[in-house]
Amino acid sequence: xxxxxxxxKKIELNNVSEDTPVLWVLRDHLNxxxxxxxxxxxxxxxxxxxxxxxxxxxxxxxxxxVKEKKxxxxxxxxxxxxxxxxxxxxxxxxxxxxxxxxxxxMNATGLLKENSKPSEEDILDAMDGNICRCGTYNxxxxxxxxxxxxx
Amino acid sequence: MGITRRDFIKNSSIxxxxxxxxxxxxxxxxxAAILKNNILEPNAFVQIDKDNSITFILGQAEMGQGxxxxxxxCIADELDAKWDEIVFxxxxxxxxxxxxxxxxxxxxxxxxxxxxxxxxxxxxxxxxLMLKKAAAKRWKVSLSDISTKDSYVTNTKTNEKFAYGDxxxxxxxxxxxxxxxxxxxxxxxxxxxxxxxxxxxVQEKITGKGIFGIDVRxxxxxxxxxxxxxxxxxxxxSYDDSVAKTMAGVLKIKQLPNNTIAVIAEHWWxxxxxxxxxxxxxDTGEFVKTSTADLKKEYRSYFEKDIHSMxxxxxxxxxxxxxxHVVEAEYYFPxxxxxxxxxxxxxxxxxxxxxxxxxxxxxxxxxxxKCAQILEIExxxxxxxxxxxxxxxxxxxxxxxxxxxxxxxxxxNEPWPVMxxxxxxxxxxxxxxxxxxxxxxxxxxxxxxxxxxFESDIVNQSITQGTIxxxxxxxxxxxxxxxxxxxxxxxKVTSHNLRAFCxxxxxxxxxxxSVGHTISAPIVxxxxxxxxxxxxxxxxxxxxKNLQDARFINLLKNVAKQSNWYKREKNSxxxxxxxxxxxxxxxYVVKVKLKEKDxxxxxxxxxxxxxxxxxxxxxxxxxxxxxxxxxxxxxxxEITIKDGAAEQNxxxxxxxxxxSDAPDSINVEIINSGEKIGGIGEPxxxxxxxxxxNALYDVTGKRYTSFPIKLG
Numbered sequence: 001x002x003x004x005x006x007x008x009k010k011i012e013l014n015n016v017s018e019d020t021p022v023l024w025v026l027r028d029h030l031n032x033x034x035x036x037x038x039x040x041x042x043x044x045x046x047x048x049x050x051x052x053x054x055x056x057x058x059x060x061x062x063x064x065x066v067k068e069k070k071x072x073x074x075x076x077x078x079x080x081x082x083x084x085x086x087x088x089x090x091x092x093x094x095x096x097x098x099x100x101x102x103x104x105x106m107n108a109t110g111l112l113k114e115n116s117k118p119s120e121e122d123i124l125d126a127m128d129g130n131i132c133r134c135g136t137y138n139x140x141x142x143x144x145x146x147x148x149x150x151x
Numbered sequence: 152m153g154i155t156r157r158d159f160i161k162n163s164s165i166x167x168x169x170x171x172x173x174x175x176x177x178x179x180x181x182x183a184a185i186l187k188n189n190i191l192e193p194n195a196f197v198q199i200d201k202d203n204s205i206t207f208i209l210g211q212a213e214m215g216q217g218x219x220x221x222x223x224x225c226i227a228d229e230l231d232a233k234w235d236e237i238v239f240x241x242x243x244x245x246x247x248x249x250x251x252x253x254x255x256x257x258x259x260x261x262x263x264x265x266x267x268x269x270x271x272x273x274x275x276x277x278x279x280l281m282l283k284k285a286a287a288k289r290w291k292v293s294l295s296d297i298s299t300k301d302s303y304v305t306n307t308k309t310n311e312k313f314a315y316g317d318x319x320x321x322x323x324x325x326x327x328x329x330x331x332x333x334x335x336x337x338x339x340x341x342x343x344x345x346x347x348x349x350x351x352x353v354q355e356k357i358t359g360k361g362i363f364g365i366d367v368r369x370x371x372x373x374x375x376x377x378x379x380x381x382x383x384x385x386x387x388x389s390y391d392d393s394v395a396k397t398m399a400g401v402l403k404i405k406q407l408p409n410n411t412i413a414v415i416a417e418h419w420w421x422x423x424x425x426x427x428x429x430x431x432x433x434d435t436g437e438f439v440k441t442s443t444a445d446l447k448k449e450y451r452s453y454f455e456k457d458i459h460s461m462x463x464x465x466x467x468x469x470x471x472x473x474x475x476h477v478v479e480a481e482y483y484f485p486x487x488x489x490x491x492x493x494x495x496x497x498x499x500x501x502x503x504x505x506x507x508x509x510x511x512x513x514x515x516x517x518x519x520x521k522c523a524q525i526l527e528i529e530x531x532x533x534x535x536x537x538x539x540x541x542x543x544x545x546x547x548x549x550x551x552x553x554x555x556x557x558x559x560x561x562x563x564n565e566p567w568p569v570m571x572x573x574x575x576x577x578x579x580x581x582x583x584x585x586x587x588x589x590x591x592x593x594x595x596x597x598x599x600x601x602x603x604x605f606e607s608d609i610v611n612q613s614i615t616q617g618t619i620x621x622x623x624x625x626x627x628x629x630x631x632x633x634x635x636x637x638x639x640x641x642x643k644v645t646s647h648n649l650r651a652f653c654x655x656x657x658x659x660x661x662x663x664x665s666v667g668h669t670i671s672a673p674i675v676x677x678x679x680x681x682x683x684x685x686x687x688x689x690x691x692x693x694x695x696k697n698l699q700d701a702r703f704i705n706l707l708k709n710v711a712k713q714s715n716w717y718k719r720e721k722n723s724x725x726x727x728x729x730x731x732x733x734x735x736x737x738x739y740v741v742k743v744k745l746k747e748k749d750x751x752x753x754x755x756x757x758x759x760x761x762x763x764x765x766x767x768x769x770x771x772x773x774x775x776x777x778x779x780x781x782x783x784x785x786x787x788x789e790i791t792i793k794d795g796a797a798e799q800n801x802x803x804x805x806x807x808x809x810x811s812d813a814p815d816s817i818n819v820e821i822i823n824s825g826e827k828i829g830g831i832g833e834p835x836x837x838x839x840x841x842x843x844x845n846a847l848y849d850v851t852g853k854r855y856t857s858f859p860i861k862l863g
Contacts, residue, residue: 017399024420028374033366034359036541037494039575043802046492074359086357093347093768096776097215098356099363099492099541127810131802133492133542134215135779137813139772 004066006030007076013063022066023047023058026073034074034102038131045130046099048106049073055110055126072109074102081112084150088143096134104130108144116151118144193327195247196274197226203302203316205232207239210248211267212258212513213352214540214547215776216832217769220349224766225268228341229275229334231299232315235350241537244516256515259548259662261733261830264765268828269333276331284328285321286313300340345768363541364496364511369568372498373402374419375561376426377573378412379581382439382795384657386410388432395425402567404429407560415561419572438657439795443587446792447483449654450589450610458608458652459628462638465646467595470604474595476685480678481591483857484611484670486584486790488799489663490807493541495578497558500568505532507568510555511540513548517619521552525559544664544780549583550618551659579805580797584790585663586611588670592678596686602697605640606648607674609633612660613653628653632662636671636732636837642679642697658792664780665732665836672730672837673844677856680726680845690845691716691727702760702824703729706738709758709820714740723753724850728841734829735761737774739838741814743846748863750850752782752843755817757835762828764821770831771819777835778817783808785843789859 002013006026016029026032026049038046040059047058050072072079085108095101104127111118111126118126123144132140198206207226211218219239227234242248248256250266283297286304290296290311298305304313336343347353355361380386390412392404400421404414412429416422471477493511499522500507506526512518515537516530523530540547547554558571573581588611595604613630615621624631633651663669683693691711698704707729711717719725720742729738742754757774764770787806791798799805844855851862 020420024418028418028420031368032359033362033368036363036492037365037572038492039802041575041801041803044492044575074357077358089357090347090350090353093353093772095348095353095356096217096772097213097492097540097542098352098361099539101356102359105357124811129809131492131807131809133490133544133780133807135776135782135808135813136772137779137808137810138775138817140810141813 002067004063004068005070006032007071007073008078016063018062018064020063021059022049022061022063022071025063026058032073032075036099036102038100038103043129044100044103045107046103048103048110048130050106050110053110053113055107072106074106079109081109081147081151085109085112085143085147088147088150091146092139092143094136094139094143096136100130100132104132104140108140108147111144112148112151117148120145193274193278195242195245196271197230197278199278199315199319201316201319203314205237205302205315207237208242209239210242210256210515211263212511212515212537212540214258214511214513214543216263216773217348217766218258218263220346220352221264221766221769222267222271223349224341224346225264226271226275228339229272230279231301231340232275233301234341234346236302238351239349244519244535249516255517257548258513259545261735261832261834265734265828265830268765272333273331276333277327278322280328280331281322281325282315282318285318285325289313289321342765343763344766346766347768361539363493364498364509364538365493365541365572367498367509367538367570369498369500369507369509371567373415373417373567373569374422375413375415375569375571376419376422377557377571377577378426378429378431379577380410380433381580382433382435383582384436384438386434386436387412388434390429390431392429394428398425398428401425403565407557409556409560411557411560413561413571415565415569419570423574435795441656441795442793443791446587446656447589453610453652453654454591454608456652458650461629461634461649461651462647463649465604467604467606467646467648470646471593471595473597474603475598476596476682477593478678478681478685479591479593480681480854480856482589482674482677484588484590484673485858486582486587486658486660486792487663487784487788488579488584488790488805489544489546490579490805491540491542491544491546494575495546495554495573496570497554498568498570499558499562501526501562501564504528507534509536509538510558511538511543511547512555513540513543513545518552518555521555522559525556526563545662545666546583549661550614550620551583553581553583553659575801579790579799579801582659582797583661584658585669586614586660590670590674592674594678594682596682600686600688600693600696602642602644602682604646605644607637608650609637609670609674610652610654611670612656612658614660614662614666616653632667635667636675636730637667640671640675641700641703641731643699665833668730668732668833668837669840672728672732673840676728676730676838676841677844677854680841680848681854694727694729702736702826703731705822706736706758706760709822710738710740710756713756713758713818713820714742716740724846724848726842726844726846726849728838728845730834730838730841732834732837734827735759735831735834737834737838739842741842741846743843743850745850745862750847750862751812752814755814757817757819758822759819759834760822760824760826761831761834762826763823767821770821773831774819774835775817777833778839779808779813781836781839782812782843785840785858785860786812787859
């Protein structure tokens with residue numbers, strides 16, 4: 001039996017080809033459309049999810065690689081770091097078009113889980129793979145920095 | 152049987168936010184006019200329910216610029232509705248939402264607030280007055296004894312209250328008043344305040360619940376992936392789909408009339424994998440011999456020809472002959488892809504003489520009409536839904552409607568709703584680029600530092616020629632977008648000779664955020680910088696001396712002060728630029744630092760005069776957006792042509808700004824001059840290009856006039 005754990009729920013997947021990227025499993029098979037398609041080549045970060053707590057590009061990760069692993073997506077409402085980040089995302093008025101924001105928040109969550117007190121350089125390093133075409137970067141930096149103070 | 156949304160909505164919890172339109176919209180005959188006897192059709196914009204829930208219906212597309220929240224702020228203030236509790240929906244296609252004075256629904260030209268604020272405010276004000284009148288009648292008191300706040304009407308004598316929803320039946324029977332007055336600024340509760348984006352929109356965007364076009368899920372929906380021609384203008388000779396046909400999930404493979412092949416499958420990833428196995432034989436035509444170098448050479452050749460005159464006054468030849476200083480430069484602006492974050496998509500369900508069209512578009516009624524034309528049905532038989540746009544920058548307002556056409560052909564006569572979704576590569580290579588431009592400019596200055604001549608030639612493809620916009624925007628061989636910012640630059644100049652030409656090619660071109668100003672502002676603001684240096688006058692002072700409009704001068708003085716311009720740090724480059732576009736003026740000083748063979752814009756100081764700022768926080772956010780957006784085009788992005796096709800594919804060879812490119816600080820000061828209201832989505836872009844190249848000159852002594860900038 002194939003299963004993955006998404007946002008703490010065990011989900012069986014028997015009719016999905018194992019070489020399907022996690023991004024498309026989430027979006028087209030499970031209707032979890034918060035995880036976004038941006039480039040399909042791991043260059044923009046819009047598809048970022050957490051796999052066992054580590055920020056991972058959903059478009060570059062196959063279903064076969066995440067079997068029985070824990071996946072966290074933007075739809076998760078219980079993750080501590082995510083919720084602190086969300087609070088500061090609101091406070092800094094970050095989102096514009098909003099399309100890249102799930103990937104930004106997931107990637108920032110991965111960062112804070114690994115390093116709860118990142119320096120500015122750590123933030124830039126971690127977030128440089130996440131494109132925001134609206135250019136909300138200055139707000140993102142501040143939101144992550146302030147969130148790290150709250151953790 | 153009409154198509155109802157219920158037939159198609161698979162996951163209603165996802166679609167609810169975007170798709171409810173449950174009230175009367177005046178779309179017939181004369182009622183369609185936005186103003187009838189100077190009074191709006193209020194129920195097209197505002198729905199008040201008996202439980203006091205208030206819904207705004209907005210015809211402007213939300214693509215990141217804050218259109219929904221900004222309009223809602225205007226309506227809610229005039230209506231005295233409770234800000235946190237209002238909700239908003241995308242409007243359907245109806246003339247009542249057209250840009251005033253036009254026949255189109257369009258979100259562009261930074262026009263949401265400047266073209267629509269007055270009308271939507273009237274809606275709010277009319278309804279508030281009606282609610283007050285209804286309450287006064289019930290309580291038998293005069294209007295002066297009634298106040299309104301947070302979606303309640305209060306009797307100021309007794310403190311009794313009615314929720315707005317309690318008065319719905321009363322106001323439905325009431326005639327629309329014609330004695331309505333808009334609030335004066337002292338009465339504003341929301342307008343002019345730095346409100347954050349509306350909380351409902353924000354919540355949707357930070358939880359993944361917001362519905363973009365790509366997130367649409369209809370009952371029995373299928374997905375299509377495409378093969379587009381790579382060489383511009385190429386035609387399909389034949390193709391081999393023998394492998395694709397056998398692949399899991401594949402439902403149909405078809406050649407579309409626009410030289411595109413579509414695979415429709417159960418899931419998009421299946422369609423995409425199948426597409427990758429199809430081998431196409433192309434008839435590439437003549438354009439396959441073309442490269443960027445060829446185009447540059449062709450464009451330059453027009454400088455020597457008798458091209459179209461854009462502005463000619465005074466005697467530039469004589470002025471140049473008599474000048475103390477003459478500067479000249481040639482500029483190159485590459486083709487640029489918009490690369491909006493959300494890949495291009497459109498969902499169509501064709502059901503005999505009816506259809507459903509769901510897409511994020513900047514031009515709703517024209518998109519609908521194009522779909523109807525392809526499906527060969529009446530436009531009114533299409534139910535249209537606009538979604539959030541995962542940014543756009545003009546791309547989803549394509550004048551050739553390429554993605555609407557693709558999706559309409561894909562779904563035509565098929566039994567399912569089909570989402571046609573492009574890959575990132577489809578978008579980067581399919582064009583609709585900001586036109587490539589080659590330009591030259593010459594400026595003459597007399598002994599006293601006065602500008603005596605400005606000559607410029609500009610050569611780029613027309614955005615509007617051959618489109619429905621041609622009749623308004625293409626005249627005497629010149630595209631209006633070539634004129635903007637160039638023929639009406641703000642400086643006192645005693646003679647002009649400005650010329651333009653529009654060559655043609657099979658490469659489709661399109662407006663990119665700030666359009667012609669992305670070309671004219673770098674030209675004007677760079678050549679003037681060169682003139683200042685040649686005249687040995689500080690570039691800030693030279694501008695101030697040669698400007699005539701006090702608004703411009705005021706902004707320059709502001710950024711000079713902010714940046715401590717006259718006591719600039721050594722070892723850094725400082726550049727100044729100013730430009731007016733879309734009704735607003737933006738001035739920048741930027742500080743640039745060289746890092747080995749690279750450079751970084753470390754600090755940005757900005758002053759903006761948009762007449763009146765309805766939301767200073769959003770103005771600041773749009774400036775931050777404009778700065779970072781522009782830096783990607785200054786430093787990295789360029790579409791080059793080789794063998795008739797774009798050489799770039801995806802974000803690995805078409806780079807945009809990333810977080811490490813963002814300046815350490817962007818300081819924004821807003822001047823409410825009280826002049827006519829301007830836009831804010833675009834005006835921050837044009838002067839940014841120029842400020843950076845001027846700063847690079849300051850630190851390197853070299854004039855970089857070819858974008859993107861490569862040091863060394």
